[in-house]
Amino acid sequence: GEVEKFDPVAGTVEVIATLPGARYRANAVWDPTNKCAYIFGGISTTTKKPTNQILKFDPVTLEVTVLATVLPVANAQGCGAVWDTVNQCAYIFGGHTSLHYQPHNKIVKFDPAAGTAEVVATLPTNRNKGAAVWDPVNHCAYILGGHTGAAYLSDIVKFEAPDIVTANFSALPAGGTQAFHSAAWDSVNNVAYTFGGYYSIPAPAAYLDQITRFDPSIPEATVLGTKLPTQTYLSAACPGPAGPAPEPPDAPSNLIATAVSSSQIDLAWTDNSDDETGFKIERSPDGTTYAEIGQVAADVTTYESTGLDPETEYFYRVRASNAGGDSTYSNVDSATTQAGAPPPEAPTNLIATAISSSQIDLTWTDNSDDE
Numbered sequence: 001g002e003v004e005k006f007d008p009v010a011g012t013v014e015v016i017a018t019l020p021g022a023r024y025r026a027n028a029v030w031d032p033t034n035k036c037a038y039i040f041g042g043i044s045t046t047t048k049k050p051t052n053q054i055l056k057f058d059p060v061t062l063e064v065t066v067l068a069t070v071l072p073v074a075n076a077q078g079c080g081a082v083w084d085t086v087n088q089c090a091y092i093f094g095g096h097t098s099l100h101y102q103p104h105n106k107i108v109k110f111d112p113a114a115g116t117a118e119v120v121a122t123l124p125t126n127r128n129k130g131a132a133v134w135d136p137v138n139h140c141a142y143i144l145g146g147h148t149g150a151a152y153l154s155d156i157v158k159f160e161a162p163d164i165v166t167a168n169f170s171a172l173p174a175g176g177t178q179a180f181h182s183a184a185w186d187s188v189n190n191v192a193y194t195f196g197g198y199y200s201i202p203a204p205a206a207y208l209d210q211i212t213r214f215d216p217s218i219p220e221a222t223v224l225g226t227k228l229p230t231q232t233y234l235s236a237a238c239p240g241p242a243g244p245a246p247e248p249p250d251a252p253s254n255l256i257a258t259a260v261s262s263s264q265i266d267l268a269w270t271d272n273s274d275d276e277t278g279f280k281i282e283r284s285p286d287g288t289t290y291a292e293i294g295q296v297a298a299d300v301t302t303y304e305s306t307g308l309d310p311e312t313e314y315f316y317r318v319r320a321s322n323a324g325g326d327s328t329y330s331n332v333d334s335a336t337t338q339a340g341a342p343p344p345e346a347p348t349n350l351i352a353t354a355i356s357s358s359q360i361d362l363t364w365t366d367n368s369d370d371e
Contacts, residue, residue: 002018004016029082038054040075070117073106079144087111092108094123103149107165109162138216195232197232250320251272252318263310281296313334314334317329
């Protein structure tokens with residue numbers, strides 16, 4: 001249950017905190033925005049079973065917190081966790097909920113801002129004991145190898161948010177890493193490395209001292225001549241920087257508000273950025289006090305503002321957003337809703353006729369065609 005700090009400059013390793021309950025075979029990820037780490041699942045040394053807990057570690061206060069958000073399934077020995085710098089969330093790939101030889105294929109998204117953890121996609125095969133890296137250039141993850149519970153895997157799966165999975169994107173080399181390995185992303189050369197692990201093909205099965213390099217631009221994986229000092233498995237590697245959060249996008253322009261009825265104003269604007277994740281629309285009754293009324297996805301440049309009062313002026317502004325923040329606002333434009341439809345003509349010639357001791361029937365003349 002220890003949290004250890006490794007300082008490569010000082011050449012020291014020290015225990016700095018303790019987890020709330022010892023566990024092993026968990027996955028962890030670093031959140032560069034909130035500057036904290038999240039630990040997902042793992043096998044409790046007390047119950048000997050996987051847990052669905054998500055822990056948060058703050059390196060400033062050295063506090064470890066059990067979050068209210070939990071994984072949708074108890075999980076251990078997944079194929080790694082990665083941090084998506086664009087959508088500001090983590091993904092956890094595969095793992096097992098009970099027995100290590102009965103893995104699952106779930107891809108879980110953890111959104112710390114929303115406080116949610118949900119299954120968003122599935123891997124091509126059930127797997128655990130693999131490794132995963134986040135590619136900040138292509139904004140995707142690669143899941144390298146693993147184990148089905150019955151056989152070792154050499155395939156490389158590509159995952160793109162929110163739910164696109166590409167099977168057999170590439171493959172690990174024969175005689176190279178297949179399971180029980182670690183992986184890290186090289187942000188200088190834009191490649192991934194896997195370290196050590198275990199393979200079964202070609203026979204005989206063995207633990208490895210190999211380092212495998214995966215270049216997604218080709219895509220191809222090769223075994224390097226450089227080796228680890230010893231054969232290693234069930235290891236961990238510190239991933240390279242996930243890449244800085246992007247700059248806020250350019251502001252939209254040419255916002256035009258057009259009243260199309262007594263209760264609706266349509267908006268249209270020019271998209272001046274190619275890296276926004278969406279647009280935020282704000283409305284004001286006086287041109288001074290604004291409130292957000294809606295959002296649209298990237299590349300969408302229209303919005304329908306509905307439920308408005310007739311013959312009323314409304315002011316609007318729009319801004320683009322991404323992981324780096326919000327842009328400045330567009331120009332402000334206003335429009336006045338059209339007048340409401342006039343009331344219908346009044347009926348005439350109302351006649352009340354008693355037809356019994358308990359009933360009176362009514363008849364009248366309808367003088368309108370729009371009631």
